[in-house]
Amino acid sequence: MTAAQEDPDWAGLRAVLPRATAASRPFWDGCRRGELLLSHCNVCGHVFYYPRRHCPSCAALDPGWKRSTGRGQVFSFTVVAVSFHGSGWESQLPYTVVLVDLDDGPRMMSRLIGPGRESVASGDRVEVVFPEIDGQRLPFFRKSG
Ligand SMILES: [Zn+2]
Numbered sequence: 001m002t003a004a005q006e007d008p009d010w011a012g013l014r015a016v017l018p019r020a021t022a023a024s025r026p027f028w029d030g031c032r033r034g035e036l037l038l039s040h041c042n043v044c045g046h047v048f049y050y051p052r053r054h055c056p057s058c059a060a061l062d063p064g065w066k067r068s069t070g071r072g073q074v075f076s077f078t079v080v081a082v083s084f085h086g087s088g089w090e091s092q093l094p095y096t097v098v099l100v101d102l103d104d105g106p107r108m109m110s111r112l113i114g115p116g117r118e119s120v121a122s123g124d125r126v127e128v129v130f131p132e133i134d135g136q137r138l139p140f141f142r143k144s145g
Helices: 025-032 087-092
Strands: 037-040 064-067 071-080 095-102 107-112 125-129 140-143
Touching: 025 037, 025 064, 071 107
Parallel strands: 107 140
Antiparallel strands: 037 064, 071 095, 071 125, 095 107, 125 140
8 A cells, every 4th residue: 555545645755765774674664564663671671762782771782672652742843944855855845853752751753744734832642654655664743633
Protein backbone atom coordinates (compact mmCIF):
# COMPACT_ATOMS: atom_id res chain seq x y z
CA MET A 1 0.00 0.00 0.00
CA THR A 2 1.36 3.40 -0.89
CA ALA A 3 1.29 6.39 1.40
CA ALA A 4 -1.31 8.11 -0.75
CA GLN A 5 -3.64 5.12 -0.39
CA GLU A 6 -3.35 5.17 3.41
CA ASP A 7 -3.90 8.90 3.85
CA PRO A 8 -4.39 11.47 1.09
CA ASP A 9 -2.51 14.02 3.19
CA TRP A 10 0.64 11.89 2.78
CA ALA A 11 0.70 12.24 -0.99
CA GLY A 12 3.73 14.13 -2.19
CA LEU A 13 5.75 13.81 1.01
CA ARG A 14 9.49 13.82 0.50
CA ALA A 15 12.25 13.13 2.99
CA VAL A 16 15.96 12.62 3.24
CA LEU A 17 16.01 8.86 3.70
CA PRO A 18 18.01 7.15 6.44
CA ARG A 19 20.87 4.73 5.93
CA ALA A 20 20.46 1.82 8.32
CA THR A 21 23.45 0.81 10.41
CA ALA A 22 23.93 -2.44 12.30
CA ALA A 23 22.63 -0.69 15.43
CA SER A 24 19.62 0.94 13.76
CA ARG A 25 18.52 -1.79 11.32
CA PRO A 26 15.96 -3.34 13.76
CA PHE A 27 14.46 0.15 14.27
CA TRP A 28 13.96 0.66 10.52
CA ASP A 29 12.67 -2.90 10.11
CA GLY A 30 10.11 -2.07 12.82
CA CYS A 31 9.02 1.04 10.92
CA ARG A 32 8.50 -1.14 7.86
CA ARG A 33 6.04 -3.21 9.95
CA GLY A 34 4.36 -0.11 11.42
CA GLU A 35 6.04 -0.49 14.81
CA LEU A 36 8.02 2.18 16.65
CA LEU A 37 10.82 0.34 18.47
CA LEU A 38 12.89 1.91 21.22
CA SER A 39 16.18 0.64 22.55
CA HIS A 40 15.91 -0.93 25.99
CA CYS A 41 18.87 -1.66 28.25
CA ASN A 42 18.78 -5.23 29.52
CA VAL A 43 21.05 -4.26 32.45
CA CYS A 44 19.53 -1.08 33.95
CA GLY A 45 16.15 -0.89 32.21
CA HIS A 46 16.77 2.52 30.59
CA VAL A 47 14.67 3.11 27.45
CA PHE A 48 16.33 5.34 24.89
CA TYR A 49 16.25 6.81 21.41
CA TYR A 50 18.18 7.00 19.05
CA PRO A 51 19.35 3.41 18.54
CA ARG A 52 22.97 2.78 19.47
CA ARG A 53 25.20 -0.06 20.57
CA HIS A 54 25.53 1.02 24.19
CA CYS A 55 23.16 2.24 26.90
CA PRO A 56 23.64 6.01 27.45
CA SER A 57 22.80 5.52 31.13
CA CYS A 58 25.08 2.65 32.20
CA ALA A 59 27.23 2.00 29.07
CA ALA A 60 26.21 -1.68 28.88
CA LEU A 61 26.50 -3.10 25.36
CA ASP A 62 23.94 -4.92 23.23
CA PRO A 63 20.62 -3.44 24.33
CA GLY A 64 17.31 -5.02 23.42
CA TRP A 65 14.15 -3.54 21.92
CA LYS A 66 10.82 -2.45 23.28
CA ARG A 67 7.74 -1.57 21.23
CA SER A 68 6.63 2.00 21.91
CA THR A 69 3.00 3.03 22.17
CA GLY A 70 3.91 5.66 19.56
CA ARG A 71 2.10 8.29 21.62
CA GLY A 72 3.47 11.38 23.25
CA GLN A 73 3.30 15.13 23.47
CA VAL A 74 5.04 17.95 21.68
CA PHE A 75 7.91 19.35 23.73
CA SER A 76 8.82 21.94 21.12
CA PHE A 77 8.62 22.55 17.39
CA THR A 78 9.77 24.75 14.55
CA VAL A 79 8.26 25.54 11.19
CA VAL A 80 10.78 25.29 8.38
CA ALA A 81 10.08 27.80 5.61
CA VAL A 82 13.37 27.66 3.69
CA SER A 83 14.65 24.75 1.63
CA PHE A 84 17.91 23.30 2.89
CA HIS A 85 17.93 20.64 0.16
CA GLY A 86 17.72 22.67 -3.04
CA SER A 87 14.83 23.68 -5.24
CA GLY A 88 13.43 20.12 -5.41
CA TRP A 89 12.44 20.45 -1.78
CA GLU A 90 10.27 23.56 -2.11
CA SER A 91 7.08 21.52 -2.54
CA GLN A 92 7.48 20.48 1.11
CA LEU A 93 7.52 24.01 2.50
CA PRO A 94 6.52 24.94 5.05
CA TYR A 95 6.92 21.81 7.17
CA THR A 96 6.94 21.32 10.91
CA VAL A 97 9.75 19.65 12.85
CA VAL A 98 8.75 18.48 16.32
CA LEU A 99 10.48 17.26 19.44
CA VAL A 100 8.14 14.65 20.89
CA ASP A 101 8.31 13.43 24.48
CA LEU A 102 7.15 9.86 24.05
CA ASP A 103 4.97 8.40 26.79
CA ASP A 104 7.64 5.66 26.97
CA GLY A 105 10.26 8.21 28.07
CA PRO A 106 12.62 9.20 25.27
CA ARG A 107 12.47 12.47 23.37
CA MET A 108 12.41 12.05 19.60
CA MET A 109 12.85 14.54 16.75
CA SER A 110 10.53 13.98 13.84
CA ARG A 111 8.17 15.69 11.44
CA LEU A 112 4.55 16.61 12.13
CA ILE A 113 2.17 15.89 9.25
CA GLY A 114 -1.55 15.93 8.75
CA PRO A 115 -4.34 18.26 9.82
CA GLY A 116 -3.49 20.96 12.35
CA ARG A 117 0.24 20.90 11.80
CA GLU A 118 0.22 24.67 11.21
CA SER A 119 -1.32 25.34 14.61
CA VAL A 120 0.76 23.00 16.76
CA ALA A 121 1.68 23.99 20.30
CA SER A 122 3.90 22.59 23.01
CA GLY A 123 1.91 20.04 24.98
CA ASP A 124 -0.24 18.89 22.03
CA ARG A 125 -0.84 15.14 21.96
CA VAL A 126 0.58 13.31 18.95
CA GLU A 127 0.84 9.77 17.66
CA VAL A 128 3.25 8.10 15.29
CA VAL A 129 2.31 7.28 11.71
CA PHE A 130 4.44 5.60 9.07
CA PRO A 131 4.05 7.17 5.63
CA GLU A 132 5.99 5.41 2.89
CA ILE A 133 8.38 7.66 1.02
CA ASP A 134 10.41 6.19 -1.85
CA GLY A 135 9.99 2.67 -0.45
CA GLN A 136 10.92 3.54 3.14
CA ARG A 137 8.36 3.96 5.92
CA LEU A 138 9.37 6.81 8.24
CA PRO A 139 8.17 7.50 11.80
CA PHE A 140 6.40 10.84 11.52
CA PHE A 141 3.74 12.16 13.90
CA ARG A 142 0.25 13.59 13.60
CA LYS A 143 -1.91 15.39 16.13
CA SER A 144 -4.13 13.01 18.07
CA GLY A 145 -6.48 15.49 19.69
ZN1 LIG B 1 21.76 0.61 31.00
